[in-house]
Amino acid sequence: MTSTTETETKVETQTPAAAAKEENLPVANDAGGDAAKDGEKPAENASAPGSPTKKTGTLKNVVTAHKKDFEKDVVYLYQFVRSPTTPSLSACCLMVETWLRMSGIQYENIDHKLRYKSKRGQLPFIELNGKEIEESDTIIRELSLYFEKDIDDGLTPDQKIMTHVFCSMLNNHTGWIVRWWRYNHPQEFLDVAQLDIKRTFNSRLPNSILNFVFKIGFRKHLKDAVGYGVGRFSLEEVVESAKNDLKVLSDFLGTKDYFFGKEPRYLDLSVFSHLAQFIYVPFGGLKEWMQEECANLLAHAERVKTKYWSDWDEILSTLEMNTHLPKKEVPAESSEPKAEDEAKKAKEEEAKKAKEAKAAEKKRLAEEKKKEREEKKKKEKEEKERKKKEKEEAEKAAKEKAAAEAEAAKQAEAAKAEAAAAETPAADGAAAPAAEATKEAAEKQETAPNGSADAAAAKPEVTAE
Incomplete structure (x- = not known):
């Protein structure tokens, strides 16, 4: 079993171009999950269907899709579980979901409890019309083509070049600084992210075992950080490197609302997804430093969050996956049975409360009787001890009196004997x-x-x- 963010490295080290973005799902699940082990080809999604190109194009259904009863043109997103500090601890998952919100595309999160991963063993991946698409860059590119949603439409060639440059920095350097800290400080990461490790892994194992496995899984990926050039440095050096990246972004943003004007683009999406990992799971004093040196980046992140994540607080408090979806309405025909059920439930609740009250009263009376018996027993014991003490004292006084009388009689005899002895010599002398x-x-x-x-x-x- 591995951790949520451990998955950000394994596949990423395979190809540097796509690697810095994708996450690799935990390899095992003790609660019966069917995530395949590393190196194994998953039984599901064994086919490799072609990607959609245009919305009018024909999409070949994939028989092995996890979502069997899918709706047409609804995107089904598979990602990690929610966190109490941010909707996703993965920049890649957060980026895909934010893009779906920016583009206004109907989507649904699949709460799969980390049981599924893509053909390449990664998260996030999506299913569209029974077809799987993986890797965050590929997901966004293919959905942009299929739904004809290009958020970078209208950018100049120079602006597109700057987008590519900054996104490459974020994916291949800045993002790895986050991973380096998490791999080196797994317990601190758990504490700051406020992760419920049992819920995260959908496991019934004791926390002590899960924590141990979590830390081992994290630390074995330090070599991946070494491969990306940040694993051999100290915390101070890595934090300084992160500051350089953030300062460049801050200078490029300047006083603008977004990097290329009044509307957010792909670069804003990528920056927000990575900044969230620094802001909402802070480490190394970087958040405090940003408040002093890069306040415009914090304002930018807040701006994107407010614009596209109106349910942010609800997500963090409930950890629900689909708070963006409208609440399901109860059909009119089912309202009457529901009212009957509620009345029945209320009646049962009242009966239950009455039964509990009766039981409580019975218990109270039993306790009072028990207390009375105990008091009576206590008094009887005290009275018995008092009488016993009085008897002992009386016997002691009688013995003392008898002894005193005997002593007095003895003394009287002695005095009489002495008087008789004194009279006998006088008679002899006469x-x-x-x-x-x-x-x-x-x-x-x-x-x-x-x-x-x-x-x-x-x-x-x-x-x-």
């Missing part, structure tokens, strides 16, 4: 002198006379009392 006195009286009685003995015998009795 009995000892009495015993000693009794002993002495007995000894005296044994030694004394009878009368004395009687007296002595009577004395202890008195003492005992």
